[in-house]
Amino acid sequence: MDNNDNALRQTVERIRTAAADATPLCIRGGGTKDFYGEAPQGELLDMRPLAGITSYEPSELVVTVRAGTPLAELESALAEKGQCLPFEPPCFASGGTVGGTVGGMVAAGLSGPARASVGSVRDYVLGATLVNGRGELLSFGGQVMKNVAGYDVSRVLAGSLGTLGVIAEVSLKVLPVPPAEATLEFACSQADALRLLNEWGGRxxxxxxxxxxxxAGAGALYLRLRGAVAAVEAACEHxxxxxxxxxxxxADWQSLRDQQLPWFGTGEGSDALWRVSVPQTAPVLSIDGAAPLIEWHGGQRWxxxxxxxxxxxxxxARAAGGHATLFRLPGSGMHEGVPRFDALSAPVERTQRALMREFDPHGIFNRGRLLNAN
Structure with missing residues (x-):
């Protein structure tokens, strides 16, 4: 039995023991996203020992990775073969830390700057191995990724924040690095930037x-182009x-991905960082304070x-057809009793709670992290 087999066995035993006495567990990889969602609760379940790339077939554009594998390690292995995770998952690495893990990437479901053009994390999850709240090892994947209830389970895990179970392993679709890339800068107002992005999106x-x-009081729009050399060069000229x-x-796009740009510095004041998700065609929003930072061709606004x-x-946000997330608390850490996530519609919340009861009947996984109460 190798170290990973032993780590998985110990994880399963820990979960079965926790289920028997209803002990809540806090699932954690690199811990870089502890700020996201409601406050983590329970005894630490460290997933980092369960690490390594299980299989990688560059010609098939598929990689299978254990949950505790550092995201930077996976991206390095892909880069050696000229491939990548197109959705650019944030690492949130700082101060020399390794950054997030593959399991945390899926559980958080966060994507980087390219998300509006290439898709989100869940669009690239092909399969997963999960330990549920009964300590059962379940595998989902293949061409038909559904359980008997009709849910696409491996993709439902994306964004679940660990509330459905412990992700042990995932299979991901990867893509070749585009042959050409260019970044253009345009001086413009927020309204003009949204207008231009909507216009360009139709071409x-x-x-x-x-x-x-x-x-410094001046607005600037940055546009990244990727694709065939001829297409990128023609677009730049046009x-x-x-x-x-x-x-x-x-380097700047990577800083944007990991929220290391100076704009994201919240300091020690009372301002929190809000993520407002709206249709790309939404107009300028009348939210008090400094001008926002806008990504995803207008769809994600900070x-x-x-x-x-x-x-x-x-x-x-709702009036514009979207929703708002309290993404990071201010430096003071004051929560003021505000839920981190916007309220779900009644049908969606019923479905979410039903899934949580099915996969985690004893409510031991990341209790309260996604919804205010289990």
């Missing part, structure tokens, strides 16, 4: 990512703008505002 352009924000150095731009403005921010 056959190799759009991959976009970002608008204000610096769109104009100032073309940026590729190496410098790549704002800085106190938690006390939750009701107003969420009302504005």
């Amino acid at each position: 056959p352009l190799p759009l991959n990512a976009s970002c608008w924000f204000e610096y 769109l104009g703008g100032e073309r940026k150095d590729n190496a410098r731009a790549a 704002y800085k505002a106190p938690p006390s403005q939750a009701a107003r921010i969420r009302e504005i």
